[in-house]
Amino acid sequence: MAKQVKIKDIAKMAGVSAGTVDRILHNRGNVSQASREAVERVLSEVGYRYNIHTSAISLRREYRIIITMPTASPGEYWGTMQEGIKHALHEYCDISIDCNYAFYNQFDVYSCRSAFESIPDSAPDAVIIGPTFTEETVSLCSRLDSRKIPYIFVDAAIEGTSPIATFTTDQYACGELLGHILHSITPAGSGFAIFRNQRIGNRSSNNSVERKKGFMNYCRKNGAGQQIHETSFSVMTPEDNEKSVIGFVEKHPDIRGIAVLNSRGYIIADILNRHSLDHIKMVSFDLTSNNIRGIRDGSIEALLCQRPGLQGFLAVKTVIRYLLYNRTDLPLHTLMPIDIVMKQNLDFYREFTEL
Amino acid sequence: MAKQVKIKDIAKMAGVSAGTVDRILHNRGNVSQASREAVERVLSEVGYRYNIHTSAISLRREYRIIITMPTASPGEYWGTMQEGIKHALHEYCDISIDCNYAFYNQFDVYSCRSAFESIPDSAPDAVIIGPTFTEETVSLCSRLDSRKIPYIFVDAAIEGTSPIATFTTDQYACGELLGHILHSITPAGSGFAIFRNQRIGNRSSNNSVERKKGFMNYCRKNGAGQQIHETSFSVMTPEDNEKSVIGFVEKHPDIRGIAVLNSRGYIIADILNRHSLDHIKMVSFDLTSNNIRGIRDGSIEALLCQRPGLQGFLAVKTVIRYLLYNRTDLPLHTLMPIDIVMKQNLDFYREFTEL
DNA sequence: CTGTTAGCGCATTCAC
């Protein structure tokens, strides 16, 4: 291992003192042009890297970050995201980070507005955003931009904003993968069905839209899904679905594969299960407790998962790297792997094997 | 966040000095029974945790670790493992770790013996072992045990040893999963084939044996694979396989699914591909460059992957936690997730999204 | 056996 070059070394090489080098590294001004040039020349030659440990201990300032995303219980998608965040905070417990949450109801735009309202004014050092409503998010971001508060997206990116990093999944690819799986596990000539959830304000989420595109495209290109039927169901009042779902599949007896393009596959799976419609294979999204139950009892064939825990973890890690070590080499947009989880590999998908 | 209690605090509470507390935390001896008890009482009350940053910088000792595993090129299984190790070493570049490799040829027991030979005598602080040959490994471990040198297994565990940690995959579950996938994607009543590779010394690797058990068991329990044919092929001289593979599948026209229980699926896939035998679906193991090619061109349907990179990464991380922060809460045996990689999600499986 | 102390590399005053 090559010996790391230290600030003092650089200072000596550039003929200045350590303090000056530090001022330059941190863009803190009060440096003469001559010193700046000398130091930057040395810097470009030797490739300095912070020692994160010493850096961390002497940085005594407390950082405040705000995390805003939909409310969730532990077993759900956003719950896992929060686990990841907690995990990162724990890993970095030696750095003092004051972390505040601003949760909102992902089905209620008003709750989102009121959650976003006071974020910029509380002047945090950074914000992590799990976005749902486009307009509200754009408006939040522009207020953050004008205060120069950096922010990071998880789960989804929003157009017209400038986050310092984004962690998402390629939803279009998810759709294609879902199409492929359904195609592979159903007999030739099968029909498919897409189940959307009814959204308040009649707008499908962006993620679902992309997934559907990918799914349809795969089917078209590969001759999968002789017929593709489409319907919707209610997440808020699941008891209403029983009749309509059964009616739907009876009306379309060619259906052998169902794609539920959000994380509520278990709702459909439970219904099919109760009626022993096990000639129909179902694939849905995300490793939620309910879906896990569906995988276990065989009512769900597979789940496509996007590592929400890792997303949260990386978001925090990136904030810290940005704020404390002002790293500029952080990837702008990171795409998560799409994990295919079935009964046989389910047990090994605990997030945070990563210690 | 609760304020962390520091060594000085503990010293004050126990009525001793910081040096004494440090000696106790590190089991460095030279402490009176009275002091020890006082400190341990305080410790159990307040729950001390090291500040890894300050700890790291003042730890001026250099640690030497030896990593022994099969030789490999970058795109291969063991190559990815080494990537993970490198990655961890990079993440901890502020700790001086002198890392030496002792590679051996996984097909040559003599090379393994000579690689293991001098490891204990060089008295490293820890050893990371990617084992292949059982006897040789057991012997190495017992020599390490008698010198109290800690070691960690990656990829496989070996009976009759006492590592401080192990990172593997549940190979039996892999076999079941493979059986399930093949079952799902082939028409009812299909026959399957298992391809083993010919091993020098006629011994199948332990991993393959477990995988086969899982596979057979799944098929038996679920009525998958009307017939299960078995044959072997040569990894060392792939050109010999063409005729025998084609002969084999022609002789058994019921075969619609092939399981290659090691990472050499591409060898069979290439042959099937050249002869346009695309009614036969193939599943194999590990994200190697050659297999990736097979996924891309459609000759391999799916790969089961066991995150070798993460294994290497965690092994190093664990060594460091053990050696430097003498943590005792480290998991003894960690099972990796089994990733199912297909054409549609291939591109997102770069290991080390984890920054 | 024990307390004291000098660093570790960096960030941040504070005089100059």
Next chain:
DNA sequence: GTGAATGCGCTAACAG
């Protein structure tokens, strides 16, 4: 503008 000085919490060497 700049350099020297101080402290972060911990380790390890040293003097008692």
